[in-house]
Amino acid sequence: MSSSETIPSAGRKPRSIAKFLRSQMRNIAPFLTLIFLSAFFAAASPSFATIDNVGNILTQVSVTGIIGVGLTFVILCAEIDLSIASIANVTGIAVAYFTLQESYVNIANVPLPGWAAILLALLLCALLGLINALGLTLIGIPSFIMTLAMMQIAAGISALLVRGQIAYKVPPLISTLGSGSIGGIPWIVIVAAVMLLAGHLVLTYTRFGRYVYMVGGNREAAEYSGLNVNLILNSVMVIAAVCAGIGGMLGVAHFGSAQQNEFDTYLLDSIAAVVVGGTSLFGGRGGIGNTIVGLFVLGVLNNGLDHVNIDSFLKILIRGLILLAALVINVYAQRLRAKAAE
Amino acid sequence: MPESASPLLDLQGISKAFGGVEALRGVDFALSAGEIHGLVGENGAGKSTLMKIIAGVHPEFSGRFLLDGQETRFRSARDAHAAGIAMVHQELSVAPDLTVAENVFLGNQPTNALGLVQWRRMAREAGEQLARFGIDVDPMTRLGDLPIGLQQLIEIARVLFSGARIIILDEPTSALSPPEVERLFATLRRLRDEGKAIIFISHFIEDILRVSDTVTVFRNGRKVAETAAASTTKGALIEAMIGRGGEALEHSYTNDLMLPSSGAAGSVVLKVDQLSLSRSLRNVSFEAHSGEVLGIYGFMGCGQQELSRILFGKLRPDGGTLVVNGNRKNFSSTADARRAGVALVPESRRAMLFHQEPVYKNTSISILERISTLLLKPARERAIAQRQVEQLQIRPPVVGLDLGMLSGGNQQKVALAKWLTYPPRLLVLCEPTRGMDVGAKNDVINIIRDLREKGLAIIVLSTEPETVLSLADRILVLKRGAVVREFAGEAVSKDRLLEAA
Numbered sequence: 001m002s003s004s005e006t007i008p009s010a011g012r013k014p015r016s017i018a019k020f021l022r023s024q025m026r027n028i029a030p031f032l033t034l035i036f037l038s039a040f041f042a043a044a045s046p047s048f049a050t051i052d053n054v055g056n057i058l059t060q061v062s063v064t065g066i067i068g069v070g071l072t073f074v075i076l077c078a079e080i081d082l083s084i085a086s087i088a089n090v091t092g093i094a095v096a097y098f099t100l101q102e103s104y105v106n107i108a109n110v111p112l113p114g115w116a117a118i119l120l121a122l123l124l125c126a127l128l129g130l131i132n133a134l135g136l137t138l139i140g141i142p143s144f145i146m147t148l149a150m151m152q153i154a155a156g157i158s159a160l161l162v163r164g165q166i167a168y169k170v171p172p173l174i175s176t177l178g179s180g181s182i183g184g185i186p187w188i189v190i191v192a193a194v195m196l197l198a199g200h201l202v203l204t205y206t207r208f209g210r211y212v213y214m215v216g217g218n219r220e221a222a223e224y225s226g227l228n229v230n231l232i233l234n235s236v237m238v239i240a241a242v243c244a245g246i247g248g249m250l251g252v253a254h255f256g257s258a259q260q261n262e263f264d265t266y267l268l269d270s271i272a273a274v275v276v277g278g279t280s281l282f283g284g285r286g287g288i289g290n291t292i293v294g295l296f297v298l299g300v301l302n303n304g305l306d307h308v309n310i311d312s313f314l315k316i317l318i319r320g321l322i323l324l325a326a327l328v329i330n331v332y333a334q335r336l337r338a339k340a341a342e
Numbered sequence: 343m344p345e346s347a348s349p350l351l352d353l354q355g356i357s358k359a360f361g362g363v364e365a366l367r368g369v370d371f372a373l374s375a376g377e378i379h380g381l382v383g384e385n386g387a388g389k390s391t392l393m394k395i396i397a398g399v400h401p402e403f404s405g406r407f408l409l410d411g412q413e414t415r416f417r418s419a420r421d422a423h424a425a426g427i428a429m430v431h432q433e434l435s436v437a438p439d440l441t442v443a444e445n446v447f448l449g450n451q452p453t454n455a456l457g458l459v460q461w462r463r464m465a466r467e468a469g470e471q472l473a474r475f476g477i478d479v480d481p482m483t484r485l486g487d488l489p490i491g492l493q494q495l496i497e498i499a500r501v502l503f504s505g506a507r508i509i510i511l512d513e514p515t516s517a518l519s520p521p522e523v524e525r526l527f528a529t530l531r532r533l534r535d536e537g538k539a540i541i542f543i544s545h546f547i548e549d550i551l552r553v554s555d556t557v558t559v560f561r562n563g564r565k566v567a568e569t570a571a572a573s574t575t576k577g578a579l580i581e582a583m584i585g586r587g588g589e590a591l592e593h594s595y596t597n598d599l600m601l602p603s604s605g606a607a608g609s610v611v612l613k614v615d616q617l618s619l620s621r622s623l624r625n626v627s628f629e630a631h632s633g634e635v636l637g638i639y640g641f642m643g644c645g646q647q648e649l650s651r652i653l654f655g656k657l658r659p660d661g662g663t664l665v666v667n668g669n670r671k672n673f674s675s676t677a678d679a680r681r682a683g684v685a686l687v688p689e690s691r692r693a694m695l696f697h698q699e700p701v702y703k704n705t706s707i708s709i710l711e712r713i714s715t716l717l718l719k720p721a722r723e724r725a726i727a728q729r730q731v732e733q734l735q736i737r738p739p740v741v742g743l744d745l746g747m748l749s750g751g752n753q754q755k756v757a758l759a760k761w762l763t764y765p766p767r768l769l770v771l772c773e774p775t776r777g778m779d780v781g782a783k784n785d786v787i788n789i790i791r792d793l794r795e796k797g798l799a800i801i802v803l804s805t806e807p808e809t810v811l812s813l814a815d816r817i818l819v820l821k822r823g824a825v826v827r828e829f830a831g832e833a834v835s836k837d838r839l840l841e842a843a
Contacts, residue, residue: 205717205718206716206717206718207710207711207714207715207716207717207718209718210703210707210710210718211710213699214696214699214703214707217696217698217699218692218695218696218697220692220693220694221692221693221694221695221696222707223656223676224654224656224676224686224688224693224694225676225680225694225707225708225760226654226676226677226679226680226681226685226708227676227677227707227708228675228676228677229675230675231677284696284698285698
């Protein structure tokens with residue numbers, strides 16, 4: 001009898017380590033992917049692993065990163081926001097619309113002082129986020145559908161504002177943050193870092209952050225715990241829209257122009273960054289740390305593919321495959337974790 | 343040894359372990375055709391594990407499995423099904439959006455040569471089958487529109503008439519009213535006489551004794567008794583189940599229990615007036631007092647669940663008023679209700695706990711507003727959780743452990759612990775002891791009595807008369823959404839409750 005009892009206790013330690021690793025799969029896998037991709041491109045191209053190029057990567061992922069902060073909140077709540085890229089676009093266009101453009105720009109714009117333009121643009125994105133939120137919580141439209149509609153609405157507002165034209169000027173503050181740099185570090189990278197950090201602090205150390213995780217982990221239980229679930233969902237939808245708006249304004253400054261369909265690729269990129277990083281699509285698991293790793297995986301991949309000689313059309317396929325692999329890991333990690341918890 | 347030459351099903355020395363925990367230890371179990379075999383035992387005694395082995399859900403186990411005298415190994419539930427074994431699980435597993443007929447024929451619809459479903463034939467045959475069972479519903483009704491009890495009967499009917507020769511029923515009667523139970527038993531007896539073998543699991547020992555031919559008792563993964571139902575008593579079975587004299591507990595249910603006279607109760611905490619909710623509640627009025635446990639008893643679907651949800655702001659009533667602590671309330675969210683001092687523990691643990699989060703986050707979620715400002719205070723959360731875990735004797739006493747690692751009874755205690763740090767004025771408990779073993783049950787009963795002494799108003803809603811009888815100072819009986827009887831300061835017993843409902 002005693003011998004049969006010693007077996008499980010002797011086997012306990014390695015098993016619990018395995019269990020721990022399994023439960024941490026969603027954090028470990030993206031990180032290993034990042035290391036692997038970095039090592040691969042560093043070996044394949046001498047121009048990849050340079051200080052300059054690291055700076056490039058950081059700059060390239062900044063707009064996605066800013067948008068991804070808010071999206072992380074949404075996905076942690078087990079919702080989705082498909083309108084973020086459109087909201088980014090319309091906010092960028094709005095801030096330009098309220099800025100005095102050069103005379104050759106053929107847009108019927110309304111020049112206002114810089115602060116007013118920024119304020120109006122922020123109000124616009126917050127309002128669109130609020131409409132998303134109310135559609136979701138008040139009417140009960142699934143976020144997938146609601147934000148799909150908002151994607152069109154925001155694109156429509158963009159179209160009406162610029163009418164196929166291109167605007168160039170944005171307020172000086174936006175221009176500096178989007179395309180300026182301080183001590184060799186681009187401001188946009190600093191803004192992205194600050195926003196990611198702020199998102200992380202909110203999610204980890206505040207009551208609101210805890211509520212976000214709990215609502216995502218088990219919405220019914222959150223409601224039976226007396227949380228105001230709708231208020232939390234409303235908040236995350238607005239946060240996502242405002243983050244997207246900030247990303248859009250800085251993006252317009254960064255690109256040097258404001259036009260339609262400018263941010264289309266950012267929808268997929270920001271969702272991919274959040275999910276590739278390991279934040280669960282089922283809610284309640286993950287965080288900004290994961291989003292940062294996801295951003296770098298995508299950034300390294302996009303940038304690295306430029307450094308090696310690959311057919312540029314093939315690149316699109318490769319990106320798709322990497323995204324698929326990450327999704328498989330995401331769902332698989334959820335299952336492993338559920339098993340470890342049994 | 344059973345008298346018949348070769349039993350239909352013969353299990354020898356079955357053992358099964360999950361991780362390091364032994365769920366079954368060397369169990370022998372034989373089942374003959376034309377037999378109703380009752381199974382009793384506390385939760386975790388091994389009944390369900392054995393049934394899942396028989397139904398092919400757990401293919402891994404040690405021991406011999408003989409079907410028709412042949413050594414057999416099912417690799418999946420599908421194999422077992424093909425061999426004529428069907429099981430009604432404890433949880434309702436129906437498709438509420440499909441019609442009654444589709445549910446009866448789920449996965450097995452009659453089709454014509456082109457493979458198209460023959461709707462008319464399906465509806466007719468489903469209607470005939472259900473009529474045999476005494477169920478009179480339009481087979482083309484959406485199943486989800488029927489009361490829960492009826493849905494469960496239809497699910498049972500589906501399994502009973504699936505043509506299986508071994509039928510396992512796991513707690514089939516918990517949601518049924520007495521006439522429905524009668525109908526079920528009549529059908530089971532008829533199927534037995536047709537030569538089917540039936541395994542019947544229930545917490546209701548009277549049910550087991552009434553319908554079974556043989557009764558087997560499980561305790562701690564072992565078979566501790568097997569006897570003819572005619573030659574045993576409820577007391578003897580309970581004693582075998584819990585391994586110690588259970589007379590005291592037993593006594594309180596069958597004999598008359600004297601409810602205290604109402605003079606002792608404190609101030610009115612909750613006043614419900616003419617509460618109505620379409621189809622579920624009709625003009626429900628009552629009061630709940632501090633320092634009193636109000637029991638609300640009724641069969642499944644009598645409106646209890648809806649009532650509890652209204653009290654906690656999850657459902658909005660169509661009419662009527664709620665007055666909490668003298669203030670008229672119109673809760674627009676559960677957060678409103680919580681702030682007004684109302685707490686709810688719903689009947690399903692899953693509905694109020696976070697299984698992938700540690701224990702301390704579960705116990706703190708509802709009180710974060712009180713114990714933290716903008717920023718969280720994890721050390722304080724842990725300290726509070728530690729105190730709760732010790733007070734409620736939650737095992738293992740590790741507040742950092744994911745909740746999912748705890749056993750069901752301990753999870754139920756965590757569900758209570760959530761509300762105990764800052765006790766509410768009104769605590770609404772749905773089925774507070776459902777699915778618990780005797781030990782955990784007593785713990786929970788003691789916790790609730792303690793809270794009553796502290797002056798909380800407590801409402802216990804249950805479909806099990808035992809639960810209400812063991813806790814309540816005053817009892818309301820709810821029937822089809824209306825209060826039909828109040829027991830206060832008088833004698834009450836299980837029989838009287840059942841009679842009123």
